[in-house]
Amino acid sequence: AQSVTQLDSHVSVSEGTPVLLRCNYSSSYSPSLFWYVQHPNKGLQLLLKYTSAATLVKGINGFEAEFKKSETSFHLTKPSAHMSDAAEYFCVVSPQTGANNLFFGTGTRLTVIP
């Protein structure tokens, strides 16, 4: 079975400070892992993905995530938050093999304080 747990439903940071959004996964197979972002009244957009290549994955807008198999984690980070980063972030898992399906976490709402 595949699932993801996003440890924080809401994260608040000051502009210019680091961002850390935490995600732990459970998967019976070697998973593919993704982070998607959803801005208000906008469609979900892929930030980055891990598909068994390099464990440190760089995405758009300065975000990156590190796949740690020993910790079953895929945390999302950014060195310096910008006001435009305020949005809902979803950690997503999919099995490498088997049914083509994405399992979404419950989301983390990021607030950026000026």
Added chain:
Amino acid sequence: EAGVAQSPRYKIIEKRQSVAFWCNPISGHATLYWYQQILGQGPKLLIQFQNNGVVDDSQLPKDRFSAERLKGVDSTLKIQPAKLEDSAVYLCASSLGTGVTGELFFGEGSRLTVL
């Protein structure tokens, strides 16, 4: 490049009424998905099409929900009769192929409120 188009953006109906949502995927994308996103939860897959065939509809409540993609392009999701718990945002997404190692492109969603 045009994105995934969905309509209507908002719909309010009473329980036991019916509703239909339409999706036009990105041109050339063979795979189309419908997701349900209930407030405070992550999106959940309802049905996945590859061209005009169904790949996965295991999470679709077939007693009230139906979906079709007759010509392998645009798709319609119908709910009849609606229940209060169907209040959600219905997201359509498309991708070039079936492998989820590829990127899914999402529309802005259709927000349904059932009173």
